[in-house]
Amino acid sequence: MTVLHLDHFTLRTPKVEETARFFRDAVGLHEGWRPAFPFPGKWMYAGDRPVVHIANISGNNTELEAYLGGRDTSVGGGSLDHISLRCEGLAEHQHKLAAFGLSFQERVVPELSEHQLFVDDPNGIRIELIFPYAPDNALMGDNLGRLEIDAG
Structure with missing residues (x-):
């Protein structure tokens, strides 16, 4: 399987x-x-x-x-932590969320080539939107920082 x-x-x-x-x-x-x-x-x-x-x-x-x-x-799905969707169009999504007045958090993980954006749906479930990482990506939401992964 x-x-x-x-x-x-x-x-x-x-x-x-x-x-x-x-x-x-x-x-x-x-x-x-x-x-x-x-x-x-x-x-x-x-x-x-x-x-x-x-x-x-x-x-x-x-x-x-x-x-x-x-x-x-139960609100938030009990043991469910988050649901992740791989996306394109980071700046468009950031502006869209801001226009709707939704608060969101972001972090970059260069080692995974990811820019992660987290927002809660109307049911309290955390949704992670993953975009391609680029050094010039802007952070518009609450900055969760840059996650460095120890390769050794």
């Missing part, structure tokens, strides 16, 4: 519209086709891949729980 890549993640939330708007407007995904499941929700796409599945947990959750099983939907 070989794992090829992360396929998608599913968020259970009563904040379906706010969550879809966050992933559309702040992250840059777009809403797309979703199968006719017996419970409401949305799928958010990166290109032609549905990477975020949003399941509505407001109201009667009988159909959702029959399909996915029951879960604790």
Whole structure:
């Protein structure tokens, strides 16, 4: 067995519209086709891949729980620390987040060739957006510093 890549993640939330708007407007995904499941929700796409599945947990959750099983939907996802998406267009994303009034943190990791940007979604889940590192990348959010990795 070989794992090829992360396929998608599913968020259970009563904040379906706010969550879809966050992933559309702040992250840059777009809403797309979703199968006719017996419970409401949305799928958010990166290109032609549905990477975020949003399941509505407001109201009667009988159909959702029959399909996915029951879960604790504590704010922030319990043991989940963050979800990471590899991106392009750092400056555009920084300006977009600032325009929406979203606070975010950033750090550069030159040894990994990464510029990491962290922002919380409407459900309190930390989203990491990873951009290519360049020495002239500007930091617009709260600066988490430059992470140096000891090679030895």
